[in-house]
Every structure is written in structure tokens, then in C-alpha cells.
Amino acid sequence: MKNQPDVALVTPQLTVGIFYNNAKTQISGRAIGILPEEANQMFNMESYVVEGNVNNLKNNINGILLGSGVAAKMNVREGDNISITSSVGMTKVMKVIGVFQTNNSVVDKTTAYVNISFAQQLMKKNSSYITDINVNIKDYNKAKAYAPELAQLTNYKAEDWESANETYMAATRMRAIIIRFVSISILLVAGFGIYNILNMTVMQKINDIAILKAIGFNGRDVIRIFVSQALIIGLIGIVFGVLFASIMVAVLQNYYVGGDIGYFPIYFKLSNFLKGIFFGFAVTFLAGFIPARKAANIDPVSIFRK
DSSP: OTTSTTEEEEEEEEEEEEEEEETTEEEEEEEEEEOHHHHHHHHOGGGTEEEEOTTHHHHOTTEEEEEHHHHHHHTOOTTOEEEEEETTSOEEEEEEEEEEOOSOHHHHTTEEEEEHHHHHHHTTOOTTOOSEEEEEESOGGGHHHHHHHHHHHHSSOOOOHHHHTHHHHHHHHHHHHHHHHHHHHHHHHHHHHHHHHHHHHHHHTHHHHHHHHHTTOOHHHHHHHHHHHHHHHHHHHHHHHHHHHHHHHHHHHTOEEETTTEEOOOOOOHHHHHHHHHHHHHHHHHHHHHHHHHHHTOOHHHHHHO
16 A cells, blocks of 8 residues: 555554553443554644653653543642553553543543553554554545555555544534525625615716716716726725734634634635625626616716706
């Protein structure tokens, strides 16, 4: 798999069902055996470590990297010892080399990382025994299309990240659709507001428009006047909208929601601002162009007769 042109990283993994021994009680969980350097390169594990260092796992065969929830339940910290029992009855005393926090309560309250060789000892297996192979391809968007190729190559089931997180992806797509429809609705409402303003302006200024056309203004000049007015209104709205949106994003980024989410999951994304500006100008242009065409087609003679 490492020799495939689209593959960036490959690392093995061994998942072991374990019990964390806490006095007379046992807490069920799982230990994931990894190659620390490869796993850190693939998953950027060091960004989740809140105590200790993930590299300490490489230097300590009996080391264990605990989830923050497990560490809290066991009342242990970096440097303490902890006893675990595997699903096949193997009991070992481990040294806590660090604590990680992913803000996913299920993971943090059950999971620990150990060296893959030590996980094989816990399962009483030899050095060739693993349960999973994690593959990182160069373009993650191609994972779904590339999974069948890896399955054919290895004769094992290959599951892409989209299929593994199908429920989450469906919820994400649903939220994106709702946000788009809400945004389009807001823009349409704003566009109709501008249209109504300019349409009333045309009706009120119909005599002035007739005079302008009588002294030499043509239809394009009239259209330019009203479209310019619409775009100025749109520009003012866009400036205040961008400022307000920036302030709201900055405020929400520092709002702690709690639970697995932590801080409110929002961030600055320039492409979203640019899309909003583009559609804002497009809507205001159309809202100004429609009444402007009506004004351009006014016959000054018929207006003077009235």
C-alpha cells in the first residue's frame, strides 16, 4: 500500500478491549496499539495532548497515553502508574506518560494509546498481529473512490472516512442545505426591499425622468442612474453586514458551549465572505435594473401631456 501513487501514509493499529483497575472496581475501555511516530504524523496526536508528550510513548515500552476522562476517573496524572487487564486476562502495570483530550467524551472516557508491541503482548499475539491499517491518501476527497482499489489490492475490507462517518456527513449536508436556503431567502427579501424602494422612486420621479429624457438623456443614462443608486444601497449594506458578521464570529469563537463541542464551532472563512459580497451585489443589481428599465422606457411626450 505504501508504494501506491495516491497513498501518503500507512500505519498499523491494534485495538484491545481492556479494564482499567481502580481499587476493587474496573472501568471498561480500550487500548489502541500504535507506532507513535507514524500515528502522530498521520493524526497530529500531539495537538490533543494536554499533559506530557506523545513522543514519550516511543521511549517507554510500558507507557500509556490516557484520555482525559479516564485519567479523571482513575485520579491519575503524568508520571503515575496504572494497572490494566486485557480481554484475554493479561494484567500489566503501566506508566502514564501523558493525557490527551479530544473533546469527544466517548473517546476521552474510554480510550488509551500504547505501543503496538505492548498491545500485542496484552492480546498474547505475535508481532505480525494487527486489527486495523490506517491509510492517508494525498487527496482526502478521493477516499471513497480509492477504497475499492485498496480492498482489491489487499483482499480486506476498506472503509473510507465518509462511509465511516455517514450519519455525521448526512447531518452536515443537511445543515449546509438549510443555511443556503436561509441565506438565499434573506437575500431575496433584501432584494425585494430595494426593488420596492426604487420602484416607488421611479413613480415619484416620473416627471423628472421625462424632463431628463427630453433634454437629451437616453435610456442607458436613466438605467445607469438607478442601477448606481441600487449598488450604493447594496454597498452600504454589504459594508455593515461584513463588519457585523466579523464581530459576531469573533464573539462566538470565544463562547464556550460545553460538552463534546467545547467552544462554538465557527471560524473566519474568506470564501464565505466573498460569496456573500458577490451575491449581495448580484441581488442589488437585479433589484435596481428592473425598475431602471421601466424608467428608461418612459415616453416623455405622454408624461408632458398628462
